[in-house]
Amino acid sequence: MNFNKTLFFIVFLLLGPKLKAQTFRLKRPVPENVQVYGNYLYGEERFWDANNAHRGIDMLISYDTVYSASNGTVAFVGYNPNNKTGGFEPNGFGNYIRIKSKWNNKDIYIYYAHLTKPIVSVNKNITQGEPIAISGNTGNSTGPHLHFEIRENTYLWNANRTRRNPELWFAKNGMGAIYGNVPNAPDNTRINISPDPKPRPPYTTFVWAETYKFSDPTISGDDIYNENYAIGDVKPGTYTITALNGNYKRIVTVKAGEVVNADATTLVERNQISEKFILLQNYPNPFNPTTTIQYTVPVAVKTLHATSQLVKLIVYDALGKKVASLVDKQQVPGNYKITFDAKELAGGVYFYQLLLNNIIETKKMILAK
Numbered sequence: 001m002n003f004n005k006t007l008f009f010i011v012f013l014l015l016g017p018k019l020k021a022q023t024f025r026l027k028r029p030v031p032e033n034v035q036v037y038g039n040y041l042y043g044e045e046r047f048w049d050a051n052n053a054h055r056g057i058d059m060l061i062s063y064d065t066v067y068s069a070s071n072g073t074v075a076f077v078g079y080n081p082n083n084k085t086g087g088f089e090p091n092g093f094g095n096y097i098r099i100k101s102k103w104n105n106k107d108i109y110i111y112y113a114h115l116t117k118p119i120v121s122v123n124k125n126i127t128q129g130e131p132i133a134i135s136g137n138t139g140n141s142t143g144p145h146l147h148f149e150i151r152e153n154t155y156l157w158n159a160n161r162t163r164r165n166p167e168l169w170f171a172k173n174g175m176g177a178i179y180g181n182v183p184n185a186p187d188n189t190r191i192n193i194s195p196d197p198k199p200r201p202p203y204t205t206f207v208w209a210e211t212y213k214f215s216d217p218t219i220s221g222d223d224i225y226n227e228n229y230a231i232g233d234v235k236p237g238t239y240t241i242t243a244l245n246g247n248y249k250r251i252v253t254v255k256a257g258e259v260v261n262a263d264a265t266t267l268v269e270r271n272q273i274s275e276k277f278i279l280l281q282n283y284p285n286p287f288n289p290t291t292t293i294q295y296t297v298p299v300a301v302k303t304l305h306a307t308s309q310l311v312k313l314i315v316y317d318a319l320g321k322k323v324a325s326l327v328d329k330q331q332v333p334g335n336y337k338i339t340f341d342a343k344e345l346a347g348g349v350y351f352y353q354l355l356l357n358n359i360i361e362t363k364k365m366i367l368a369k
């Protein structure tokens with residue numbers, strides 16, 4: 001790879017405004033010593049209803065003060081159980097508060113559920129950090145906790161793709177968060193992270209992540225992050241994230257207060273991925289009967305998202321007849337190495353061609369038999 005181009009690209013990645021880590025949008029609604037229950041994540045399969053997902057996060061809190069995470073207006077206070085009042089909240093929130101707020105010029109609705117006692121009333125204007133309730137165990141709850149949920153654009157409980165993962169909206173002081181998108185991952189694919197990213201105390205269990213259960217139509221990634229997994233309350237440091245038996249692997253560095261894209265950061269860490277689609281000369285060449293072909297799938301520079309792209313690597317004989325298809329699948333940006341075995345073919349000149357979107361690169365190789 002051309003060193004100057006690579007260097008330029010690294011500098012671009014480091015300075016490019018799109019890559020700049022995002023920051024948190026809200027303030028943590030409960031005291032700093034309260035943990036998020038790591039075994040019941042946003043987008044995880046709902047333990048009492050396998051067709052749906054957990055649409056918020058749970059914070060283990062024992063009858064303590066809940067503070068507003070945002071500025072806004074109180075839109076609802078009270079019970080609204082089990083479809084008896086028009087079907088707004090058929091999900092056992094118990095005693096809850098809904099606060100209407102704004103983010104990025106959009107309406108967002110923040111839910112504080114299972115409360116013992118709300119201490120604000122409808123239509124009150126709320127300042128971020130203001131006490132609004134005492135948490136509790138009302139509704140469909142197996143122990144005292146705060147269920148915190150964010151909906152965007154509408155508060156209707158069954159509206160499509162309205163939920164957002166609160167773990168990317170706030171954190172404990174001094175912590176960051178990581179998000180990413182594992183291409184083609186089934187819902188609820190386990191995401192491992194090492195070393196252990198969580199501050200202890202207050203966390204007591206090891207925390208991993210899962211890709212979201214998008215088969216629940218209310219679940220969504222973020223407007224900006226477009227993630228399918230997230231890890232919140234991450235201690236500053238460098239982490240390795242893996243999924244799908246290591247087929248997805250990212251190395252990411254997080255600082256306090258940052259929300260970091262694992263897929264983009266990896267590009268800096270690896271510092272090998274080009275902005276250009278590169279097909280290298282095979283080696284050895286001439287060959288008999290195997291040779292290695294290397295190529296690079298570039299990052300989409302406009303978004304800096306390491307989204308997968310359809311890649312094809314095809315071998316043709318000298319007459320243009322297709323003799324082998326070596327790659328035909330979605331691949332994330334990165335460097336790839338393919339072994340071509342030509343033991344069934346006659347000696348002579350062959351061409352290998354790489355296709356990605358509307359880019360085509362072709363090179364010649366010689367099978368010497």
Ligand SMILES: [Zn+2]
Nearest residue numbers: 056057058147
């Ligand atoms: Zn919950």
